[in-house]
Amino acid sequence: MSVRNRILVLVSAVVALAVVAVASVLHASARAQRRDQAQPGGPRVTAGPVALTDSGRMIFRNMAWGPHRDELTSVPATDPSGPRTASHIKCLRFYAASGTGVCLQAVHGPVSDTYRAVILDSRLRITAHYDVPGIPSRARVSPTGRFAAWTAFVGGDSYAGTDFSTRTAIVDTRTGTYIPSLETFRIEKDGRTYRSPDVNFWGVTFVPDDRTFYATLATKGHTYLVRGDLRSRTVTTVHANVECPSLSPDGTRIAYKKRVAGLPKDAPWRLYVLDLRTLRETPLAESRSVDDQAVWRDDHTLVYALPGDYGADLHQLPSDGTGTPHRITTAAVSPAYVH
Amino acid sequence: MYVADSRGHAPALPAAPAQDAPAPSADDAARPSPAGRRLAAIAPTVFALGAVSLITDVSSEMVTAVLPLYLVAGLGLSPLGFGLLDGVYNGFSALVRLVGGHLADRGGGRHKWVAGLGYGVSALCKPLLLVAHTLTPIGLVLAADRTGKGLRTAPRDALISLSSSPESRGRAFGVHRAMDTAGALLGPLAAFLILRATVDGYDAVFTVSFCVAVVGVLVLVLFVPGGARGRASEGTTPDGDAGDVRPSLRAALALLRVRGLRRITVCALLLGLATVSDSFVYLLLQRRLGVPDRWFALLPLGTAAAFLLLALPLGRLADRVGRGRVFLAGHGALLLAYALLLTGGRTTALSAAVLLLHGAFYAATDGVLMAAASGSVPPQLRSSGLALVQTGQAAARFACSLGFGAAWTLWGDRTALGLSTAALAACTAAAVLLRPDREGVHEPEGVRSPEGDRSPEGVS
CATH class of the missing domain: 1.20.1250.20 (MFS general substrate transporter like domains)
Incomplete structure (x- = not known):
């Protein structure tokens, strides 16, 4: 084949492939536009005032299609599937307690998105913001409203691509003291100082004393529940195979996801509750794999997200292993209850 | 087809691209x-x-x-x-x-x-x-x-x-x-x-x-x-020593007996054993030189940019002064990068210098090693020979990553880095003694000097 023919073959192939490529991009962008229109039968969402002090309400990220998609919205805690009030603040992950909120949001740059954590006051005004080095995953505020923590997934090595690590940060919203990574804390494991390049932390939950927290530590393929001390900057292992701990309001139990043997590797977790005094584990009555940091609605009820038609739905379950789970609302994630 | x-009818003369x-x-x-x-x-x-x-x-x-x-x-x-x-x-x-x-x-x-x-x-x-x-x-x-x-x-x-x-x-x-x-x-x-x-x-x-x-x-x-076929019978430039080798599995394995290739492979292995993987380099940049989190995902781009800019100039340099020499100098750049990481100075310039040296290391070693190894493998076995060198190097680097991770766990990042720096210095010195630069262009390829035959053996 002559050079001319070969170039002709290449050019016609490139044209055909370019048509396919452009069509796929147009198709995807048309689909993206549909998400900005409200779906018939979806929850009713209207703009209105949302405050972190509206007691008796649940505040969460609204995932229903329409103009208020991804905004913080609130509903009465007793009627979670009722009409939603939207705040205009967009968050990927959210949590709030005692009038302080933390919102992990995307910042659209010229090429790719970056992420930041913003600290919100009770009227949802931004009081501080911090760079988040990867895809937001977990967010928590201490029961007193003083400390905020968040976790992001970091895919650092562009050649490996699948090499994931996490970065967990804690900030004192009162003093502004900022700990960009828990990996600077001294780790005490089995009574000894422990070091490893593969250490990862995620899923912080705070004790009301404004000094102690719990989190997940992962290293060498195992996960541990650690108790952290913000003053001595140490963490100590407490229990094995615990991810995304969530401390009960009375401070006696940890709800968490446990990796259970024999389950598929992309859905390996079951919800458990750990009694911190006896270290006794109680499996909960949820038969699906839960990948969320559960929220305690009160001392006896847990709320968590499961995948749903519009991203995620919220479900509720007793914390003592009894009962059956039931869905409380659709197209919602990252709930926080205002007491 | x-x-x-x-192509079969038009023999390619490599030196005459026209x-x-x-x-x-x-x-x-x-x-x-x-x-x-x-x-x-x-x-x-x-x-x-x-x-x-x-x-x-x-x-x-x-x-x-x-x-x-x-x-x-x-x-x-x-x-x-x-x-x-x-x-x-x-x-x-x-x-x-x-x-x-x-x-x-x-x-x-x-x-x-x-x-x-x-x-x-x-x-x-x-x-x-x-x-x-x-x-x-x-x-x-x-x-x-x-x-x-x-x-x-x-x-x-x-x-x-x-x-x-x-x-x-x-x-x-x-x-x-x-x-x-x-x-x-x-x-x-x-x-x-x-x-x-x-x-x-x-x-x-x-x-x-x-x-x-x-x-x-x-x-x-x-x-x-x-x-x-056209290329393999490149009559104008004797390329490799065994002109009529048949590409069998046995012949491929026998390549390890070819002195020149063995010397290059041993060098690549030795130096690979002290080459810390990229992800560790970026982790060290963050831990020791305090690169902010928001830059973390961009660090590989820094290395790639330096690699891109330096690949051609260093390849040309390798043709002029000897590939082995440039290959060793590349590891010198890596050694310098380790040393900068060891200083723990928290300035942007230092981090940029580490990335530049890291990219220079790749530019001076990645393609250059293949160019050097090519000279010691007959054309009929070229692909097997290059695969052998690449695999040996990859295996050595993998072993280094395991060792580095273990050292970090036992003694912390500073000590692990110090040990790697010492190991890289030692391996570079050993490689200098092995003189992979013997494969440079100054010596007609395929012609083994008697002196070359007496080069160190049993170093593996």
């Missing part, structure tokens, strides 16, 4: 611009292979760049706690590379078709990503993608070396590596622009990536000459 046939007509880049070489004159010695085949690599890297880096976001935000998976590709796969991929190298040599040089198979497998993996929605199938698709990469690397490098004259091989590999890295830099940019236009349109990214990969395969099929 027709391309291969036409006669190597079919590729369009022959026109570039003839253009009387200064750049054209400078690159005149680069065979069109090398440009064609560079274009294939550039296009393929755009395609594969598009996927790599969005994959974490896709898994976490698109599919809602938590990929932490287990690698998608584990250590077992590393062993398998080494085997694939050796097999690819060997297959390419058999039957009188099927480099183009084995490389084409590798590029094709990787291209076909892209649409599969559209239907794989859970971790296990995604892991399998990625494994298949890397298998394709493993298959094609050695035959492609063999093609580059076979289509360039021994004196200009460093430059040829430099051109190729620069084009390859340019693709790796453009891919993520393209992917993020598509994501921006489509709001989470991962399917569009994968579809476009597939289309781009197909173009890469087409360029290979249309513009890279196949059938190595």
Whole structure:
């Protein structure tokens, strides 16, 4: 084949492939536009005032299609599937307690998105913001409203691509003291100082004393529940195979996801509750794999997200292993209850 | 096939690219611009292979760049706690590379078709990503993608070396590596622009990536000459010592008895044993030099940019002063990078210097090693020989990563880095004694000096 023919073959192939490529991009962008229109039968969402002090309400990220998609919205805690009030603040992950909120949001740059954590006051005004080095995953505020923590997934090595690590940060919203990574804390494991390049932390939950927290530590393929001390900057292992701990309001139990043997590797977790005094584990009555940091609605009820038609739905379950789970609302994630 | 046939009748004289007509880049070489004159010695085949690599890297880096976001935000998976590709796969991929190298040599040089198979497998993996929605199938698709990469690397490098004259091989590999890295830099940019236009349109990214990969395969099929017979009987430049070696498995293994290649392999192994993996370098940059979190994801781009800029100049330098010398100097750059990391000074300039040295290390070693090894392997076994060196180096680096991780766990990052620095200094010194620079252009290749025969043995 002559050079001319070969170039002709290449050019016609490139044209055909370019048509396919452009069509796929147009198709995807048309689909993206549909998400900005409200779906018939979806929850009713209207703009209105949302405050972190509206007691008796649940505040969460609204995932229903329409103009208020991804905004913080609130509903009465007793009627979670009722009409939603939207705040205009967009968050990927959210949590709030005692009038302080933390919102992990995307910042659209010229090429790719970056992420930041913003600290919100009770009227949802931004009081501080911090760079988040990867895809937001977990967010928590201490029961007193003083400390905020968040976790992001970091895919650092562009050649490996699948090499994931996490970065967990804690900030004192009162003093502004900022700990960009828990990996600077001294780790005490089995009574000894422990070091490893593969250490990862995620899923912080705070004790009301404004000094102690719990989190997940992962290293060498195992996960541990650690108790952290913000003053001595140490963490100590407490229990094995615990991810995304969530401390009960009375401070006696940890709800968490446990990796259970024999389950598929992309859905390996079951919800458990750990009694911190006896270290006794109680499996909960949820038969699906839960990948969320559960929220305690009160001392006896847990709320968590499961995948749903519009991203995620919220479900509720007793914390003592009894009962059956039931869905409380659709197209919602990252709930926080205002007491 | 027709391309291969036409090539069979037109013997390519590597030193005279003007006669190597079919590729369009022959026109570039003839253009009387200064750049054209400078690159005149680069065979069109090398440009064609560079274009294939550039296009393929755009395609594969598009996927790599969005994959974490896709898994976490698109599919809602938590990929932490287990690698998608584990250590077992590393062993398998080494085997694939050796097999690819060997297959390419058999039957009188099927480099183009084995490389084409590798590029094709990787291209076909892209649409599969559209239907794989859970971790296990995604892991399998990625494994298949890397298998394709493993298959094609050695035959492609063999093609580059076979289509360039021994004196200009460093430059040829430099051109190729620069084009390859340019693709790796453009891919993520393209992917993020598509994501921006489509709001989470991962399917569009994968579809476009597939289309781009197909173009890469087409360029290979249309513009890279196949059938190595013309090249293998390059009568003008005696290339390698055994002129009539048959490409059997036995002959491939017997390559380890070839003094020159063994010396290069031992050097690559020794130095590989002290080469800390990229991810550790970036982790150290962050821990010891205090690179802020928001820059972390961009660190590999720094290395790639330095690699891109320096690949050609250092390849040319290697042709002039000796490939072994530049290869060793590259490890000197790495040694300096380690030393800078050890200082723990928290300035931006220091971090930039580490990335520059890290990129210079790749520019002085990656293609240069292939150029150096090419001189010690007869053309009939070129692909097997290069695969052998690459695999040995990869295995040594993997061992180093394990050792480095263990040292970090036992003694902390500073001590682990100190040990690696000492090990790299020792290995570089040992490699200097082995004198891989003997393979430089000043010594006619294929002619072994008696002195060369008495070089250190039993060092393995």
